[in-house]
Structures are given as C-alpha cells and as structure tokens.
Amino acid sequence: MRNEVDAIRRRTNQQWLDVLRGPTRDEALADLRAILVRGLRYALASRPDVDEATLEDFAQEALLKIVAALDSFRGESRFTTWAQKIAVRVALTQLRRHHWRDVSLDKITNSSDIHFIPRTLEDPSAGPEQRAMQLTLLETLRRLISEQLTDRQRQAMTAVYLQGMPLGEVAQRMGTNRNALYKLLHDARQRLQKGMGAERLSGQDVLDAFGP
Amino acid sequence: MELDLVTLKRMVRNIATTRPDEIGCDECFEELNRFVELELAGKNAAEALPLVQDHLERCGDCREEFEALLAALRAIA
Numbered sequence: 001m002r003n004e005v006d007a008i009r010r011r012t013n014q015q016w017l018d019v020l021r022g023p024t025r026d027e028a029l030a031d032l033r034a035i036l037v038r039g040l041r042y043a044l045a046s047r048p049d050v051d052e053a054t055l056e057d058f059a060q061e062a063l064l065k066i067v068a069a070l071d072s073f074r075g076e077s078r079f080t081t082w083a084q085k086i087a088v089r090v091a092l093t094q095l096r097r098h099h100w101r102d103v104s105l106d107k108i109t110n111s112s113d114i115h116f117i118p119r120t121l122e123d124p125s126a127g128p129e130q131r132a133m134q135l136t137l138l139e140t141l142r143r144l145i146s147e148q149l150t151d152r153q154r155q156a157m158t159a160v161y162l163q164g165m166p167l168g169e170v171a172q173r174m175g176t177n178r179n180a181l182y183k184l185l186h187d188a189r190q191r192l193q194k195g196m197g198a199e200r201l202s203g204q205d206v207l208d209a210f211g212p
Numbered sequence: 213m214e215l216d217l218v219t220l221k222r223m224v225r226n227i228a229t230t231r232p233d234e235i236g237c238d239e240c241f242e243e244l245n246r247f248v249e250l251e252l253a254g255k256n257a258a259e260a261l262p263l264v265q266d267h268l269e270r271c272g273d274c275r276e277e278f279e280a281l282l283a284a285l286r287a288i289a
Contacts, residue, residue: 043283077246189226
C-alpha cells in the first residue's frame with residue numbers, strides 16, 4: 001500500500017505520460033494497475049459479489065483503454081484521477097452488462113407498458129387541489145407521450161424510467177450508444193415540456209403538483 | 213406495469229426542468245475528473261461546472277460512476 005501511495009506521488013502528470021510512452025513502461029503499468037485495483041476495491045465496496053480476480057480483470061481492461069487514450073489526457077486533473085475514472089467506467093459497464101444479460105428490450109417494451117403513466121395516483125401528501133392538478137398533468141402527459149413522441153423515444157423512456165435499466169444497456173439493445181440515447185431522451189423531455197407549455201401548464205405548475 | 217409514485221415524481225420533475233443546454237454522457241465523462249477533484253478539494257464543483265452537476269442529477273449511469281469514483285479517490289487520496 002505504501003508503495004502504491006508513493007507511486008502516485010512520485011510521478012508528475014508529465015512523468016506518467018513520458019514513462020507510459022517510453023521503453024520502461026512495464027514498471028509504470030504495474031504501478032498504475034496496483035493503483036487502479038486499490039481504487040476499484042473502494043469504488044465497488046458495496047458489491048460483495050466482486051472478488052479480487054474480477055477487480056484485476058477490470059484493471060487490466062482499463063489499462064488497455066488508458067494506454068490507447070493517452071493522447072486525449074488534457075492535464076486538467078491528476079493523471080491518476082483520469083485513469084481511475086476510466087477504470088470505474090469499465091468496471092461498472094461490465095457489472096451492468098452482467099446484471100442485465102438475460103433481459104431483452106422486447107420483453108420490456110413490447111407490451112402495454114408503453115402506457116406507463118398511471119391514470120390514478122395515491123399520493124397521501126397531496127391536498128385536494130394538488131391532487132386534481134396531478135390528475136390533469138398525468139392525463140396530459142399520457143396524451144403527449146402517445147401523440148408527440150416517436151416509437152424509439154417511448155421505448156427508451158419505458159426502459160429507462162419505468163424499468164430502471166441503465167442507459168448504456170438500453171442503448172446497446174437499441175443499436176446506439178449511451179450519449180446518443182441521452183440525447184434522444186433529452187429530445188423527448190423537451191417535446192413533452194413544450195407540449196405541456198402549449199397547454200398552459202408551466203414548469204412551476206408541475207413542480208407544485210409533484211413536489212418532493 | 214405503471215410507475216410508482218417516487219419514480220413518477222422524479223420523471224415528471226425531470227421533464228419540467230428540462231433545459232435546452234444539457235450536456236450528454238460523453239461531455240460529462242470528459243469533465244468528470246475535474247469535477248471530482250474540485251469536490252475532493254472541498255470546492256463548489258456544482259457551481260464551477262453547473263452543466264456537469266445537472267447531468268449527474270438526471271443520468272443514473274453517470275451519477276453511479278461519479279459516486280464510485282469519489283469513493284475510490286476519497287479512500288486512496
């Protein structure tokens with residue numbers, strides 16, 4: 001542990017880059033792997049199913065990505081922070097893939113689930129006026145979702161909001177990537193927001209009706 | 213299957229607060245190392261990088277990665 005801490009502090013960002021590009025990079029790779037494994041151990045501490053061998057696999061996969069992406073490091077943080085960020089994404093992407101491996105998108109969204117906005121609502125915290133507003137908003141939202149959104153937007157909303165599927169997993173099944181799926185959902189939310197505005201339902205009305 | 217109350221409220225608020233200038237997951241990831249270091253230094257990361265903060269509030273995947281990264285760096289810093 002002491003050595004790993006020293007390894008972090010021993011090298012500046014430029015030294016990390018130089019040594020990882022140079023002829024003696026094996027030592028730096030070993031240091032970096034140890035740092036990543038240690039970080040992942042804490043990052044994934046709440047997942048008892050992840051063993052040391054799995055952590056090593058994640059770190060190894062991350063190392064390959066890090067080495068391939070060295071040119072994109074802009075020096076806006078410590079090098080090890082940037083590297084750890086990549087390792088965390090590798091690990092969580094793999095764990096999500098494993099967790100959702102048997103779930104097909106068709107099974108999730110080819111059903112009446114597309115009408116996932118409830119018609120009635122039991123909200124004990126809401127008064128009579130607030131409850132009436134909630135029902136108006138829900139009815140409007142149901143209609144806007146069916147009239148204003150594309151099939152893909154409805155499918156993505158169902159999977160992400162109703163089923164709680166990670167964006168990356170939904171994206172993979174829809175033949176796109178996570179960033180594009182976020183944009184697709186953003187576009188869907190914008191359409192719904194605009195649609196509600198056209199019906200004179202302001203954002204504040206919505207927040208008042210569906211406050212915390 | 214219908215949304216439960218908590219999820220429904222979160223989704224509806226997410227729609228109502230949609231902003232035109234939201235960043236995507238790629239841009240958030242790009243800035244995440246800077247954001248997390250500000251956070252670790254006790255600085256106001258949300259104020260310095262408001263669009264990253266906004267994205268983290270809306271995107272479960274990115275939020276989960278940010279929290280895991282923060283836990284890792286807090287432990288080994």
